[in-house]
Amino acid sequence: MTDSTDQSDPAELAALRDTVRGLMPRLRTDLEALTRIPSVSLPAFDQSHVDASAEATAALLRAEGLEVEIVREGGAPAVIGHIDGPDGAPTVMLYAHHDVQPPGDDADWDSAPFEPTERDGRLYGRGAADDKAGIMAHIAALRAHAGQLPVGVTVFVEGEEEVGSDSLMTILERHGDKLEADAIVLADSTNWDIGTPALTTTLRGLIRVVVTVTTLDHGVHSGMFGGAVPDAITALVRLIATLHDDEGNVAVTGLRSGEAADLEFSEERLREESGLLDGVSTIGSGSLLSRMWTKPSLTTIGINAPSVEKSSNTLVPTASAKLSMRIAADEVPTDAFVALEKHLLENAPWGAKVEITLDDQGAGFAADASGPVYDQARAAFADAWGKEPVDIGVGGSIPFVAAFAERFPDAAILVTGVEDPDTRAHGANESLHLGEFEKVCVAEAVLFARLGSMRRS
Ligand SMILES: [Zn+2]
Numbered sequence: 001m002t003d004s005t006d007q008s009d010p011a012e013l014a015a016l017r018d019t020v021r022g023l024m025p026r027l028r029t030d031l032e033a034l035t036r037i038p039s040v041s042l043p044a045f046d047q048s049h050v051d052a053s054a055e056a057t058a059a060l061l062r063a064e065g066l067e068v069e070i071v072r073e074g075g076a077p078a079v080i081g082h083i084d085g086p087d088g089a090p091t092v093m094l095y096a097h098h099d100v101q102p103p104g105d106d107a108d109w110d111s112a113p114f115e116p117t118e119r120d121g122r123l124y125g126r127g128a129a130d131d132k133a134g135i136m137a138h139i140a141a142l143r144a145h146a147g148q149l150p151v152g153v154t155v156f157v158e159g160e161e162e163v164g165s166d167s168l169m170t171i172l173e174r175h176g177d178k179l180e181a182d183a184i185v186l187a188d189s190t191n192w193d194i195g196t197p198a199l200t201t202t203l204r205g206l207i208r209v210v211v212t213v214t215t216l217d218h219g220v221h222s223g224m225f226g227g228a229v230p231d232a233i234t235a236l237v238r239l240i241a242t243l244h245d246d247e248g249n250v251a252v253t254g255l256r257s258g259e260a261a262d263l264e265f266s267e268e269r270l271r272e273e274s275g276l277l278d279g280v281s282t283i284g285s286g287s288l289l290s291r292m293w294t295k296p297s298l299t300t301i302g303i304n305a306p307s308v309e310k311s312s313n314t315l316v317p318t319a320s321a322k323l324s325m326r327i328a329a330d331e332v333p334t335d336a337f338v339a340l341e342k343h344l345l346e347n348a349p350w351g352a353k354v355e356i357t358l359d360d361q362g363a364g365f366a367a368d369a370s371g372p373v374y375d376q377a378r379a380a381f382a383d384a385w386g387k388e389p390v391d392i393g394v395g396g397s398i399p400f401v402a403a404f405a406e407r408f409p410d411a412a413i414l415v416t417g418v419e420d421p422d423t424r425a426h427g428a429n430e431s432l433h434l435g436e437f438e439k440v441c442v443a444e445a446v447l448f449a450r451l452g453s454m455r456r457s
Helices: 010-035 050-061 132-142 167-177 232-241 267-274 288-293 333-346 372-386 397-405 434-452
Strands: 067-071 080-084 091-097 118-119 121-124 152-159 183-190 196-204 207-213 297-304 320-325 353-362 390-394 412-419 431-433
Touching: 010 050, 010 132, 010 167, 010 207, 010 434, 050 091, 050 132, 050 152, 067 152, 067 167, 067 333, 080 167, 091 434, 121 412, 121 434, 132 152, 132 183, 132 412, 132 434, 152 167, 167 183, 167 207, 183 196, 183 397, 196 372, 207 333, 232 320, 288 390, 320 333, 333 353, 372 412, 372 434, 390 397, 412 434, 431 434
Parallel strands: 091 152, 091 183, 183 412, 196 390
Antiparallel strands: 067 080, 080 152, 118 121, 121 431, 196 412, 207 320, 207 353, 297 320
């Protein structure tokens, strides 16, 4: 594509903003209807609701003139819709997901999770933000340009994001050609705070391993042999202790690490958001955001060893731990696994036998956050908020982002979102900030117009 204009016409912008404002009541009604469908994709829940949310999503897209199909490739139903744009106009692919997390305990909610309720400018409900508001932001942009779309639009709404997108690779294999686009908008992340839009440009990847340490071929009496013979739990704990240096930085050598954008994030805010106890220090060095977004981290998430209740005076012969390592966005997961494996083998205390198995791995994502599509996206955000967007990272993994980056290497990938720091996605009292949501809708509508001003070269 070539860049034709990056000047926005103030009158056109004001008109689009007014159009979106006028659309908000109906968008809200449709969002509430979607939120009332308890489309929890966890298998223990009634999956007919996931079917119902796919149908409801399909109906919303059909009403905007899209050709729509519901596809299922061994997992939950996904919705694919398409509508052509003018000749020569670029195509935008819009992603969201229609499944939701389980509500948890109803008693933790101030209003019923599947009965959307407004309080203080926020709409409360499971999925009211994550990610049914993502679906509605796409609908908003389509409605804002109804009858005169400046771009071709393909919409892909997945039904199993909250359970790990298991059939996504198969869907991309079998239906990927329908999803080809010049720009991809993945609306499932967050903005920086109320009033400050953000593009998520890095996501960390993940390596999970189980390490088993064995020192004896059977358990023996700790009184008879203790002092001369090592037990496996102590050996395992010593091995785990080598994974960080004294400051708390990951001590595994050969891992990549980057720097986060220079944004204000105080230790006070970290303590408040994480519940870190007074007197307990943070770990690692460098800015807090780089520690959480762009550097590796390593956590022991489980240990197999006799429980305190079932313990006896025995030198335990074998013990294992599950380690979860977050890796830098541009790290190759298999390289990180090899580095971790090497570290664990080389640091085995007292010659203990160490076995490592890879439990799970996922690539991170580092956007090439430059070029004409990113320029237009940043301008669209600035148009909508009156403030330039910031580049943020996310410390966790969003596996589908890497899947799209791999399948569509030539498309510009924008990770946007409807959330803000108070959204509590996945938690009790999940909510959407309605004022910010309108800006999200304006930004996407403006993005369509801006991308439409670009032509394929
Ligand atoms: Zn989500």
